[in-house]
Amino acid sequence: METKPQEQTRKPRADAVRNRERVLHAAKLVFSAGGPDASLEAVARQAGVGIGTLYRHFPTREDLFEAVYRREVEQLSELAEELKSEPSPVEALRRWLRSTVQFVATKKGMMAALAIVMTANSELAAYSHGHLTRSIGALLARAVEAGEVRADVTADDLLRALIGMCYMHDQTGWQQSVLRLLDVFVDGLRVGKGRAREA
Template sequence: MADKRQATKKAEAETGAGRKPRADALRNRERLLVAAKTVFSAGGADASLEAVAREAGVGIGTLYRHFPTREALFEAVYRREVEQVAELAERLQGADDPVEALRSWLHRNVELVATKKGMAAALALAAHGDSELFTYSKQRLRAAVGSLLERAVAAGAIRPDIGPHDLLHALIGLCMQHGQPGWQASVRRLIDVLVDGLRVQRGRPD
């Protein structure tokens, strides 16, 4: 009986010991993704993985255990950003003003572009037209902006002859100046002009 109790305690201890690294691993992975977004957005494609590890407060070995290549880390960061942008669209569905909800979502996408621009070369390999990543991001973003646009059109606030594909192409076009100093603030101003131009004008004099 004593041997059985000892075996049970040992198994419980091993199980508990096994759970903690998994929880730690999840936390470390999230910290690495947050750190990578910061480093890549600020430093571009040449930002080192060592800088990401330092920003996350982990060793370089921990980074490589989660992301064995630079491309794997880039792809994970981009997927996380796309998912967060899509989730934002879901939350904004409850906003009082559907036009401001659409504006807020488009503004948030400037951060996505800022993150992506530092990873363009690697993402070009992972996100070409036939890849799963390209399909995933395109579908998620189109569905997200489509839901906000549909609500604004249904409220009679946005002209009905604009589609989600049009808005995403316009956003991409506005962000083409991303190599210039202060480009994010400039793009947000242009987004405001775009959204205001899409409003249905009521009571406009002839």
Template sequence: MVDQVARTRRKPRADAERNRERLLEAASEVFNLGKAEGSLEAVARQAGVGIGTLYRHFPTREALFEAIYRREVQQLVALAEQLRKDPSSLGAVRRWVHALVGFISVKKGMSAALAVVAQSSSQLAICMVEQMTQALDTLLQRAAAEGEIRDDIGADNILRALVGICYMQDGPDWQSSVLRVVDVFIDGLRRDRR
């Protein structure tokens, strides 16, 4: 019995972890192209693993989408932490927001499935939004303290605006269009230096 408990607590094997990461990366690429209806077989093929490996890690489509969502948010939080050391506080905000547009592009490709995940786990969605808000808020506070941007707008307002901008755009080149608008938006946050 002790042996069985010890086995269940072991860390996953290194190759299993690599396969899981490859699956998440492949699924993000597939969904980033707007192929939410793409088959799980296509995701497995893109990752270079068999469908059985995919199902061992993610028994349902929703489990895969939830894992992608969590991973993308964790990457945004980690990026904010890295960008705290960026010499330009405004540049750090801009880079993080550009990364957020990439996150939203993956999310747009999974929107129908994520709606199901959000309904079944509203706490997950709330937790993820809180993490992104805190990550951006850290960067905004630094930029405001350094006099680079206004201090009268919060991360939650900016996130809502950016999500709205992203979801109003469609078509094959929507990301580059959004990034142009986002740059104008960020420039609008700058303090008037007259």
């Protein structure tokens, strides 16, 4: 009989965790679309929860933006770890860069708010830069050691290039354009016989 109250306390907690995950997933979809529909109400509808549930997990818009942002950074770090087993180091690097374009797309609907959050929270900016630099740095080092890409580029070089390519993210069709440019860019990093990308 004593375990019943414990079971009752676990279920709401599990439901709360699931609701939080649903909200974060929905927020990613809504923010990626951007535009006038990128509202907290749209996120709640997409998640299938009430706006009150959303606010219980994320009291302010900035709280939700930061949580989505951190989740995206964490997933990119996890992807980098997974890609270390990719047979071709240069293709692993290419896949990570392409995934980062989706990360930029998610940020599209919350750029203004993120700018405020980043300014007020230097730890978040350091967290993001540190994780992304380590992720791309590890993949780049592996590709260099394998002799697949040139050795005179750094992780910061790649991140700056990627940010530059995504600069026009407010224009229609920008993602496809950036993905095409990324392929050209990565192929330009390749050395020797591997320079021409296989179809």
